[in-house]
Amino acid sequence: MALDSLQGTIRQKSPASAPFEMTFTQLLFHLVNFVLPALALAVLMPLAGRWVMGVSATAWPRRLLLHALLGVAVLVLGVLIQGRDGQMATYAVLVVACATLEWALHRGWRNAGSGSSRKKP
Numbered sequence: 001m002a003l004d005s006l007q008g009t010i011r012q013k014s015p016a017s018a019p020f021e022m023t024f025t026q027l028l029f030h031l032v033n034f035v036l037p038a039l040a041l042a043v044l045m046p047l048a049g050r051w052v053m054g055v056s057a058t059a060w061p062r063r064l065l066l067h068a069l070l071g072v073a074v075l076v077l078g079v080l081i082q083g084r085d086g087q088m089a090t091y092a093v094l095v096v097a098c099a100t101l102e103w104a105l106h107r108g109w110r111n112a113g114s115g116s117s118r119k120k121p
Helices: 024-054 060-082 090-107
Strands: 002-004 009-013 020-025
Touching: 020 024, 024 060, 024 090, 060 090
Parallel strands: none
Antiparallel strands: 002 009, 009 020
16 A cells, blocks of 8 residues: 555555555545444433433543444454454444443443332432
8 A cells, every 4th residue: 555645545456456546535434434333322322321321420521432432442343353344243242332331331230130220300
């Protein structure tokens, strides 16, 4: 892979020896689309956690950051283990990991036997 500084493209030889060009904008779009499922869950999980389990002791921005970091790590590991992006098993692990993190941030083990973990007003 080499960067052509005059044209701003990245040239890479494919297995069939056909040149492949990608501009910086295309590379940026690929990276954003790669992490988009993790970022979407990072926004939705704190909201769902509040709806299902009530108010958390952890601040919302911190929960968002933790979910985003965990989600991107799961997606990267999914690519490394399975060899390609977009596998349903990776997305399933992403959802389970984010739900488990939200449960842990709400300290769900404290209310595990009480039937409902939602705090009463």
